[in-house]
Amino acid sequence: MPYRPFLATMIQSAWRGYRVRTDQEMWDSLYPYTAPAYRNILTRYRSREDFERNYFGVEYELGDCLHRGLRHGVIRTPLERFDDFYCDWCAKDIEHTDQYRWTCEDCDFDICCECVAFAVQNETSDLWRVCYDTT
Numbered sequence: 001m002p003y004r005p006f007l008a009t010m011i012q013s014a015w016r017g018y019r020v021r022t023d024q025e026m027w028d029s030l031y032p033y034t035a036p037a038y039r040n041i042l043t044r045y046r047s048r049e050d051f052e053r054n055y056f057g058v059e060y061e062l063g064d065c066l067h068r069g070l071r072h073g074v075i076r077t078p079l080e081r082f083d084d085f086y087c088d089w090c091a092k093d094i095e096h097t098d099q100y101r102w103t104c105e106d107c108d109f110d111i112c113c114e115c116v117a118f119a120v121q122n123e124t125s126d127l128w129r130v131c132y133d134t135t
């Protein structure tokens with residue numbers, strides 16, 4: 001499948017990063033790779049196609065930003081109630097102690113404070129490859 005150049009670069013760099021991180025066979029066989037920021041990857045990828053199908057390990061839905069070839073434009077949003085949201089990155093429930101969630105208003109993608117804090121300090125992290133801060 002042909003990709004626009006920007007997306008092709010993103011995929012290539014993410015895939016290369018994934019390969020580098022997982023190129024530790026003994027360690028790998030003991031512990032399947034789990035990305036930082038409590039990202040829940042439960043499967044291991046066997047090919048680049050596998051990896052792309054999961055879009056860097058992030059699930060996406062038809063019509064959302066990633067599906068349209070964009071990134072999520074996330075904005076810091078006060079947490080007015082806390083029982084409805086979970087983090088689309090680490091799958092954790094967003095608790096009232098978080099105070100904020102970071103949300104993409106275009107497609108209802110939410111990230112918890114913890115994941116954002118990690119991503120901001122690690123600008124090359126996988127999370128920042130699929131998001132950008134619009135605030």
Ligand SMILES: [Zn+2]
Pocket residue numbers: 064065066071072073104105106107108109
């Ligand atoms: Zn989005």
Ligand SMILES: [Zn+2]
Pocket residue numbers: 087088089090091092111112113114115116
């Ligand atoms: Zn999270």
